[in-house]
Amino acid sequence: MKIGDKLPIDSTGQSDDVSERKVESDRLVSPNNSTNYSSGHSKGISPITRRILAINVLALAVLVVGLLYVGQYRQELIDSEIAALNIQAELFAAAIGEAAVGDVENNFNDPTRRGGANQFLIVDRARQIVRRLASTTRTNTQIIMANGKVLADSRLLGGPGGAVKVEELPPPKSDVDFSDQMSDGFESFLRLLLRDPSHEADFVAATKLALKGEQGKSVQSHSDGSLSLSVAVPVQRYKQVLAALTLTKDSKQIDEAVFQVRLDILKVFGIALFVTVLLSIYLARTIARPLVRLAAATEQIRKGNARHYSISDLMSKKGEIGVLATALDEMTEDLWQRMDAIERFAADVAHEIKNPLTSLRSAVETVSRVEDPGQQKKLMSIILDDIQRLDRLISDISDASRLDAELSRAKMAPVNLDGLLQTMVDLHEAAIDGHGIHLSLVREHAGELVIHGMEDRIVQVLRNLISNAVSFSPDEGSITLRVSNEDSFVKICVEDQGPGLPPGTEENIFNRFYQERPESEKFGTHSGLGLSISKQIIDVHGGTIHAENLLSEAGKVVGACFIVRLPQSTFKPE
Numbered sequence: 001m002k003i004g005d006k007l008p009i010d011s012t013g014q015s016d017d018v019s020e021r022k023v024e025s026d027r028l029v030s031p032n033n034s035t036n037y038s039s040g041h042s043k044g045i046s047p048i049t050r051r052i053l054a055i056n057v058l059a060l061a062v063l064v065v066g067l068l069y070v071g072q073y074r075q076e077l078i079d080s081e082i083a084a085l086n087i088q089a090e091l092f093a094a095a096i097g098e099a100a101v102g103d104v105e106n107n108f109n110d111p112t113r114r115g116g117a118n119q120f121l122i123v124d125r126a127r128q129i130v131r132r133l134a135s136t137t138r139t140n141t142q143i144i145m146a147n148g149k150v151l152a153d154s155r156l157l158g159g160p161g162g163a164v165k166v167e168e169l170p171p172p173k174s175d176v177d178f179s180d181q182m183s184d185g186f187e188s189f190l191r192l193l194l195r196d197p198s199h200e201a202d203f204v205a206a207t208k209l210a211l212k213g214e215q216g217k218s219v220q221s222h223s224d225g226s227l228s229l230s231v232a233v234p235v236q237r238y239k240q241v242l243a244a245l246t247l248t249k250d251s252k253q254i255d256e257a258v259f260q261v262r263l264d265i266l267k268v269f270g271i272a273l274f275v276t277v278l279l280s281i282y283l284a285r286t287i288a289r290p291l292v293r294l295a296a297a298t299e300q301i302r303k304g305n306a307r308h309y310s311i312s313d314l315m316s317k318k319g320e321i322g323v324l325a326t327a328l329d330e331m332t333e334d335l336w337q338r339m340d341a342i343e344r345f346a347a348d349v350a351h352e353i354k355n356p357l358t359s360l361r362s363a364v365e366t367v368s369r370v371e372d373p374g375q376q377k378k379l380m381s382i383i384l385d386d387i388q389r390l391d392r393l394i395s396d397i398s399d400a401s402r403l404d405a406e407l408s409r410a411k412m413a414p415v416n417l418d419g420l421l422q423t424m425v426d427l428h429e430a431a432i433d434g435h436g437i438h439l440s441l442v443r444e445h446a447g448e449l450v451i452h453g454m455e456d457r458i459v460q461v462l463r464n465l466i467s468n469a470v471s472f473s474p475d476e477g478s479i480t481l482r483v484s485n486e487d488s489f490v491k492i493c494v495e496d497q498g499p500g501l502p503p504g505t506e507e508n509i510f511n512r513f514y515q516e517r518p519e520s521e522k523f524g525t526h527s528g529l530g531l532s533i534s535k536q537i538i539d540v541h542g543g544t545i546h547a548e549n550l551l552s553e554a555g556k557v558v559g560a561c562f563i564v565r566l567p568q569s570t571f572k573p574e
Contacts, residue, residue, distance in 0.1 A: 046292070049284035056280045057273065064269040073261065077254045081229055082217050085139065089233040089247045092133050092141060096245065097237045100126035121235070121242050127152040140248040143235065146211050151243060203246075206232040210244035227251035290314050290321045294328055301332055345512060349397055353390065360386040396529045403533060407540045410454050414569055417449045417458075417490060421481055424462055436476040439466065444484035451490055452569040453541045461537050461545075464530040465494040465562045472498030472560065485568055489543075492564040500549040500557035509547060510535045542567050 045053075100122045126143055134141040134154030143152040206216030210232035220228045230248040234241045293314065314325035360383060367379040421441050428439040451458075462481075469479045473496045482493040501509065512532045538545045543566040550559040 046284065046288040048288045048291070049281065052284045052287075053277065053280045056276050060269070060272060060276055064265060067265050074254065074258050077257055078219060078227070078229065078251070081249065081251075081254060082219070082231060085229060085231045085247045085249060086215065086217070086233070088133075088137050088139065089231045089245055092130070092247065093233045093235045093245045095133065096121075096126055096129055096143070096235050097242075100129055101237045101242065119237055119240055119242060121151065123151060130154050137247075138249070142246045142248075144207055144211075144244045144246060146241075146243070203228075203230050203248075206230060207244050207246060210234045210246070211241060213239075213241050226255065287321070290317070290325070294325060298328070301335075353393065356386045356389045356393070360390070399529075399533070403536060407454075407457070407537065410457070412453050412541075413455070414450050415453050415455045415458060417451060417483060417492070418443070420455065420459065421462070421483060421492075424459070424466070425481065428466065435470075435473075437470055437473050438478045440478060440480050442480055442482045444482060449483060449485055449490045450569045451541070451566045453566065454537075457537045458541075458566075461534040461564065462492075462494075464534045465564075468530065468562070469494055469496035469498070469560070472496055474498070488568050489565045490568050492566075494562045494564075495550060495559060496561075497559045500560045501547055506547050510545070538564060538566070 141154040209216035216232040
């Protein structure tokens with residue numbers, strides 16, 4: 001068969017095209033049959049993986065940066081070091097005050113006397129004491145007079161050629177010291193970001209306090225980030241302040257202690273970062289990979305390549321992924337059912353319309369060749385009947401095609417079935433036709449029966465069932481509406497006294513365009529969509545509808561019964 005040729009329609013109304021597409025769509029898709037979507041999204045790192053990594057690493061980095069600051073810890077070390085320097089300075093001042101102070105009365109003509117009117121410092125002895133004590137404490141010690149002159153300095157050594165300044169050389173460093181560079185860089189960043197006012201104390205002000213008999217201290221920052229810790233105490237004897245003694249020490253030990261703490265934090269950060277990255281990748285894979293697979297499955301469905309897809313393992317997972325996979329599977333199954341229903345409906349419509357069109361065409365072709373007025377009148381009557389049949393069929397098909405969309409958009413509300421059924425009985429009895437068929441209501445329950453649904457659609461179902469029962473009932477017959485409740489469901493039975501249902505047709509009568517009409521009824525009066533529409537409405541309401549024959553005690557068929565079961569509601573209508 002070539003592309004574009006007309007496809008034959010079989011007796012069931014299904015085209016060969018529909019059957020071929022069903023066979024094609026029922027093929028299982030292999031997991032390796034990936035679409036361009038899945039392959040395209042599997043390259044590189046997925047966006048969700050990058051986001052999870054960025055969020056987790058950023059949170060960890062912010063925490064580590066805060067820990068690396070260790071400002072409080074460093075300040076505590078500085079305070080401890082100053083307290084230690086202060087104790088050492090008091091010991092130095094006490095030693096100098098006891099061993100290097102002379103009395104004017106005992107040594108008035110001594111040219112080396114310095115200080116107040118009664119006491120003075122012995123310079124050489126003070127220098128020796130300062131040099132000896134400073135060598136053990138590794139501090140820079142100075143004695144400063146009230147006029148600002150430095151009397152003794154532990155870094156100056158006297159000799160024949162004059163005083164020599166002694167400075168301790170730093171330890172040799174390698175050409176590349178990454179740890180020191182990293183620490184210095186972080187310190188530079190902190191100096192730009194933060195400014196600690198406690199590091200701006202003045203050494204001169206601390207010295208002046210000592211000359212006044214008080215204790216002073218200062219912490220000075222240098223351009224390279226290091227600190228100079230200084231304390232100043234008065235050198236006195238008998239409450240007479242002779243000079244100020246200052247002890248200065250660099251922050252090398254403090255910097256090393258802070259750096260060691262930071263290094264330990266960085267080690268822990270490295271381990272935490274490694275674990276965080278692994279957990280983030282694992283978390284992202286558990287989320288991203290199922291989503292990519294679901295996206296690939298939807299792409300396959302969109303392209304129409306497969307009806308079944310391999311996500312059963314995702315459906316069995318617990319959590320949101322499993323819920324999403326199950327929802328996607330159920331949604332897809334509903335879509336396929338709708339597509340199948342549309343295909344069947346289209347085939348049935350084509351089949352149903354083709355019959356009256358064939359009859360109409362044959363009658364039109366014949367009427368032009370017939371000269372007998374009586375025959376022409378009969379043919380024109382056939383043409384008119386076929387046109388009316390087509391008009392009725394197209395109207396019913398239009399209503400049936402819109403029903404699904406209308407049911408999906410309509411809102412449900414509590415419906416009182418007792419009042420609804422009684423109203424339908426009253427209307428039927430008021431408009432009883434010439435056949436004399438009576439409609440009665442039998443209640444087999446206590447209290448009101450309320451359902452949650454669309455009242456106009458429930459009325460449509462009951463009218464279809466009552467109209468169907470009227471068409472099969474004999475003259476002067478009776479139809480009974482029997483309503484009851486069982487197992488939280490409302491049960492409505494429409495019973496007639498007609499010939500009943502032919503064996504094996506209890507399910508087929510709800511198919512579209514199925515017709516099983518009385519022999520006395522004119523052909524083409526009904527389209528065969530009434531019971532199908534009724535079943536569709538009941539399904540939307542979460543109920544069921546089926547038909548069965550009424551049997552006498554002897555087992556003889558005495559009529560038909562259509563049974564509708566709808567969920568009972570606890571809400572009361574307004």
